[in-house]
Amino acid sequence: MTEEKKEGRAEAGGEDDVRILAFLCNWCSYAGADLAGVSRLQYPPNVLDVRVMCTGTISPYFVVKAFQEGMDGVLIAGCHIGDCHYLKGNYMTAKRFQVLREALKFMGLEEGRLRLEWVSAAEGEKYAEVVRSFTEQVKALGPSPLRRKRARAVKGEKGAA
Amino acid sequence: MVDAEELKALIRKKLEEGADAFLCLVDEEGSLVPALVTGADSPDLERIRVGGVRYPLAKILVELLREYPGRRFAVLARGCDERALVELAKLEQVDPDRVELVGLACTEEEARACGCPKPYPTRVDLGERAEPAPEREVIEEAEFLPDPERLRFWEEHFSRCIKCYGCRNVCPMCFCEDCALENPQLVEPGVVPPEFPSFHLIRALDMAGRCVDCGLCDEACPADIPLRSIYRRMQEVMEERFGYRPGEDPERRNPLSELGTEAEIKKIMGSGLEI
Incomplete structure (x- = not known):
């Protein structure tokens, strides 16, 4: 990677920019993201993806942890209902998501910071569009209040040391 | 107010009917503690109390069932205890065939103080059903x-x-x-x-x-x-x-x-x- 590109990357995910964690299922959405890449579709570089075998393996704890660690948004993308490689794995995702979203909302985290989308391996364009619109949405909300809090705590620790 | 004598009679009946022990609350030097009554002539029977503080009896029962496989237990259960036991049975922590409930309805004041959505079990053996008093x-x-x-x-x-x-x-x-x-x-x-x-x-x-x-x-x-x-x-x-x-x-x-x-x-x- 050239110096220029490295700099561009650091800036996009930098202090002032939003950072989004995306959980992508191995069989559909990761392949969809790959298709978006090989098709050279443009989408914001604020997304950091984590490949999981199935969205059903994503414990709600992971999402809580992501927000705790200072992510501004979390995207979960998996196969369409009925197309799951493990037949019913995404049923669990769909159900858990309902509860997780309400829990985060009740705690006071903006609803728009969490999103669930179904993206198949053939939907490279949809993936790019999802990332574009989700990044816009999270940018409009600004940095997560938990991240701001965390930054303060880390600074405090360094100051003490 | 429910009479302790009524409960004592129920405990004796349950023990005769085949329960090996009865889980309830007894008075120990002025405070209520959970106790296991194992026989109709147990000295604990004299110290039995109805109502008062609550304990997670369902949780204690889970441990008892694990500790004494094959034994049958009866328990004095309020509405909340019963709900917990039903849910624990679905999660395979409680064997419903080894547990018998003696239902205790909470009093009006207890229900209000708890903000309880259902202050009585499905079958009430002791006390009167009070109105639910859920709060938000x-x-x-x-x-x-x-x-x-x-x-x-x-x-x-x-x-x-x-x-x-x-x-x-x-x-x-x-x-x-x-x-x-x-x-x-x-x-x-x-x-x-x-x-x-x-x-x-x-x-x-x-x-x-x-x-x-x-x-x-x-x-x-x-x-x-x-x-x-x-x-x-x-x-x-x-x-x-x-x-x-x-x-x-x-x-x-x-x-x-x-x-x-x-x-x-x-x-x-x-x-x-x-x-």
Whole structure:
């Protein structure tokens, strides 16, 4: 990677920019993201993806942890209902998501910071569009209040040391 | 007020009918403690009390059933104890064939003080059914606030947490050997108050479709954190989305612990599966 590109990357995910964690299922959405890449579709570089075998393996704890660690948004993308490689794995995702979203909302985290989308391996364009619109949405909300809090705590620790 | 004599007669009857022991509360030097009455001539029978403080009897029963396989137990159960036992049976922690309930209805004052949604078991052997007195005060207070202020509202409450694990230890629905709250990757050890909001959020998520709204966590919390309201909100979500109420129907399992059918998912997600 050239110096220029490295700099561009650091800036996009930098202090002032939003950072989004995306959980992508191995069989559909990761392949969809790959298709978006090989098709050279443009989408914001604020997304950091984590490949999981199935969205059903994503414990709600992971999402809580992501927000705790200072992510501004979390995207979960998996196969369409009925197309799951493990037949019913995404049923669990769909159900858990309902509860997780309400829990985060009740705690006071903006609803728009969490999103669930179904993206198949053939939907490279949809993936790019999802990332574009989700990044816009999270940018409009600004940095997560938990991240701001965390930054303060880390600074405090360094100051003490 | 229920007479202790009535209960004594019921205990003797249950023990004659084949229960090996009866779990109830006895007076020990002025305070109520749980005790196991094993015989009709047990000296504990003289110290039996009805009503007063609550204990997570369902939780004690889970341990007794594990400790004494093959034995049958009878228990003095309030509405909340019964709900906990029903839910624990679905999670295979309690063998319903080895447990018999003697239902105790809570008094009017107890129901109000607890904010109880159902202060009596399905079969009432002792006492009179009181009116349910569910309350949503804290939920409404939190829901009224806009997002960033709600975060501060909870932060203020959770900043008092001393991480005593009392809420988990007293909870009749908590029985895991490996608790997520003790996982150093999720909850940093040695940090008080625990990280906001993950510690309490993890517990709230685990309580979805499980919490029987007994309110023991609120009673146990030394920092007066309105924990029960968080779990109650989770239950409201479960009811709105899945029509599920923990501890009610022994035949229906928690939708979050089952895969379910495509039709069910479509219904939950709405038309076209759009979020």
